[in-house]
Amino acid sequence: MTPSTPLPNDSTQTRLIRIGRFAIKHELGRGSIGVVYLAHDPIIDREVAIKTFRSRLSLVEKKQHEQHFINEARAAGRLAHPNIVTVYEASSEGDSTYIAMEYLQGRELNKLLDAGHRFTAEDVASISWKIADALDHAHKNGVVHRDIKPANIFLVADHQPKVVDFGIARAPNRVSDQAHKAEEPYTLFHDNILGTPNYMSPEQAMGQAVDARTDIYSLGAVMYEMLTFRKPFQAADTDKLLHQIAFKAAPDVHTIQSNVPLALSKIVAKAMSKKADKRYQNAEEMALDIKRYLTRTRREHERKPKAERSEQPANAPTFQQSRLFWPVCGVVIAVLIAAYSFWTH
Known part of the structure; x- marks a missing residue:
C-alpha cells in the first residue's frame, strides 16, 4: 500500500x-x-x-x-x-x-435530534424495525455492537438507517485488548474520552458481562428519545447517571407523550427492562413486534377513509355553518310576518 x-x-x-x-x-x-x-x-x-x-x-x-x-x-x-x-x-x-x-450521504441521528427534528411514531417504528433487523443479522453472525446510540445511527435518503462504528463490537475474530477485558463497558472510554453513557444497558453500567440483549436495551433507549424528545435518564454526574440506568425505571413513553400509541410504548418498555431475561430475548423478536405494530397501524389508516364515507366527518359543517342556513331563516321570517299581518287584520 x-x-x-x-x-x-x-x-x-x-x-x-x-x-x-x-x-x-x-x-x-x-x-x-x-x-x-x-x-x-x-x-x-x-x-x-x-x-x-x-x-x-x-x-x-x-x-x-x-x-x-x-x-x-x-x-x-x-x-x-x-x-x-x-x-x-x-x-x-x-x-x-x-x-x-x-460513503453515506445523510446525517447522524444525534445531529437530527439535537437540531430539534421531530419524528412521528410511525417513523420511529419504521427506523427501529430496520435497526432491529440489522442487529438480528449481526447477532446471528456472532457480532454484538455494544455501542448502539444516535451517534452510531446514520440516516440516509427517506430515513433509511445505517448502523455504523463497530469499533468496540464483540466479534469472534476480535483483536484482544490487553488493557481491558472483553466484557468491560468500553463505551465509557471510547475515543479516549468519557462518553455519555445514556444508552448503556444496566449490565454495562454495572460492568457486568453482556450479550446481544444489551443492544436490544440500547435500541429501546434510542426509541425512547426519538418518541419523547428526551433521554430516558439524565444527571450531571456520571456516577448518578449510571446508578439510574442500573436501578431506576424510566417513565413509560406514553405518560410523557400522550400521542404515542400504547402498543409502541410497550415495545420500548419491554426492550428497556432492567433484567435482561425480561427483555426481548433476541433482536428478531423485537423486529417482529415492531413490524406487527406497523402492519396494524397501516391497515387502520387504510380502513379509516372508507369508514368516514359512511358517516358524517367529525369536522363537517353544522347546519348553522352551511350556505342554506340564512336563506331558510329568511323564508321562515317572511312566513311569520305574513301570518301576523293576516291575523291582525
Whole structure:
C-alpha cells in the first residue's frame, strides 16, 4: 500500500493526496482521534469514506486506538445487511492505518435530534424495525455492537438507517485488548474520552458481562428519545447517571407523550427492562413486534377513509355553518310576518 501523504502539520490546512490506493477528495469530518475523508477508489471507480487517525496522535495513542480500527473492520466486515455500513477494506502498514467503507450521504441521528427534528411514531417504528433487523443479522453472525446510540445511527435518503462504528463490537475474530477485558463497558472510554453513557444497558453500567440483549436495551433507549424528545435518564454526574440506568425505571413513553400509541410504548418498555431475561430475548423478536405494530397501524389508516364515507366527518359543517342556513331563516321570517299581518287584520 502507498502510505498517506500529508503536509507537515495537522491544521485545517492539511491536505492529504492519497491513502493507500485511494485518492483523497476532501475531509468529511473529524473526532477526537480520527478523521473521515471522501475518497475515490480508482480500481472499482467509486467514492468511499476513509476513516483514519489524526496525524497529531503520538505513537502510543495510535497503538492504543489502532485495535478499535481493526476490530471495527473485522466486525463489520463479517456482515452484509442493507442497514449496516459496508466495510470494503482495512489496512495497517507503517504509519498508515485506515478503513475504507461505504460513503453515506445523510446525517447522524444525534445531529437530527439535537437540531430539534421531530419524528412521528410511525417513523420511529419504521427506523427501529430496520435497526432491529440489522442487529438480528449481526447477532446471528456472532457480532454484538455494544455501542448502539444516535451517534452510531446514520440516516440516509427517506430515513433509511445505517448502523455504523463497530469499533468496540464483540466479534469472534476480535483483536484482544490487553488493557481491558472483553466484557468491560468500553463505551465509557471510547475515543479516549468519557462518553455519555445514556444508552448503556444496566449490565454495562454495572460492568457486568453482556450479550446481544444489551443492544436490544440500547435500541429501546434510542426509541425512547426519538418518541419523547428526551433521554430516558439524565444527571450531571456520571456516577448518578449510571446508578439510574442500573436501578431506576424510566417513565413509560406514553405518560410523557400522550400521542404515542400504547402498543409502541410497550415495545420500548419491554426492550428497556432492567433484567435482561425480561427483555426481548433476541433482536428478531423485537423486529417482529415492531413490524406487527406497523402492519396494524397501516391497515387502520387504510380502513379509516372508507369508514368516514359512511358517516358524517367529525369536522363537517353544522347546519348553522352551511350556505342554506340564512336563506331558510329568511323564508321562515317572511312566513311569520305574513301570518301576523293576516291575523291582525
